[in-house]
Amino acid sequence: MSAFIDKMRRRAGRYLDVRPVDIRPSRGIMSLSFDDIPASAWTEAGPTLAEHGVKATYYVCGGLAGGRNLDLPQFEVEHLQALHAAGHEVGCHTYEHVSTLTLSPAELDASLARNAAWVAERLDGYEIQTFAYPFGDCALASKPVIERRFLCGRGVRDGVNRARADRNLLQAIGLESRRLPGYDLKALVEETAASKGWLIAYGHDVGDAPTPYGCRPDDIDRLIRLAKAADLDILPVAAAWRMTTS
Numbered sequence: 001m002s003a004f005i006d007k008m009r010r011r012a013g014r015y016l017d018v019r020p021v022d023i024r025p026s027r028g029i030m031s032l033s034f035d036d037i038p039a040s041a042w043t044e045a046g047p048t049l050a051e052h053g054v055k056a057t058y059y060v061c062g063g064l065a066g067g068r069n070l071d072l073p074q075f076e077v078e079h080l081q082a083l084h085a086a087g088h089e090v091g092c093h094t095y096e097h098v099s100t101l102t103l104s105p106a107e108l109d110a111s112l113a114r115n116a117a118w119v120a121e122r123l124d125g126y127e128i129q130t131f132a133y134p135f136g137d138c139a140l141a142s143k144p145v146i147e148r149r150f151l152c153g154r155g156v157r158d159g160v161n162r163a164r165a166d167r168n169l170l171q172a173i174g175l176e177s178r179r180l181p182g183y184d185l186k187a188l189v190e191e192t193a194a195s196k197g198w199l200i201a202y203g204h205d206v207g208d209a210p211t212p213y214g215c216r217p218d219d220i221d222r223l224i225r226l227a228k229a230a231d232l233d234i235l236p237v238a239a240a241w242r243m244t245t246s
């Protein structure tokens with residue numbers, strides 16, 4: 001029963017209280033992002049990003065620092081500081097990595113405030129500007145909270161953002177080994193270029209033997225090469241947001 005109710009609640013978050021934003025950049029954009037974040041999203045993906053001169057967005061949960069999630073070692077504070085120093089964006093993914101379906105708006109706001117303070121303390125007052133929903137779960141009542149605190153929020157529903165996208169629930173494709181075989185990445189980046197849209201990708205762990213939620217460095221390399229060949233701008237989420245909506 002509760003699985004059914006959660007499904008209905010996810011559907012409400014998806015279809016109701018939509019805040020349309022006109023996504024019309026002068027040329028197509030791609031953003032890469034990593035959630036949680038497993039240590040390998042920095043140690044393994046960082047060199048690939050650097051090789052291409054690409055900046056990504058890392059959606060961080062302060063409460064996961066130095067711990068384990070899905071049996072993977074998570075980032076250490078030094079990783080966060082290094083990726084920030086390298087020019088990547090740090091985004092918010094709640095403090096405890098908890099679904100918004102389980103939180104009241106006040107509890108969600110408290111988790112976001114805690115995460116913001118945790119990050120600011122470790123990154124010299126840095127202000128987080130964008131959000132990704134843990135598990136892609138967007139409770140309807142969470143949307144105004146996200147809108148108050150962030151430029152935009154990102155879910156995990158497949159698709160290219162364009163024209164009237166929901167600023168509090170942007171779509172994204174999974175750089176996940178369980179999902180990658182189902183995508184035609186070349187067609188997706190070409191569609192993004194042709195429609196002047198915004199393609200967001202998200203992943204978790206990165207390595208040659210990724211979990212179902214992770215990908216290989218080669219997958220990232222290939223997607224970046226395809227995006228460059230299609231002449232997409234590749235920008236972190238906050239920078240892309242500014243470019244798409246200005």
Ligand SMILES: [Zn+2]
Nearest residue numbers: 035036134135
């Ligand atoms: Zn997550």
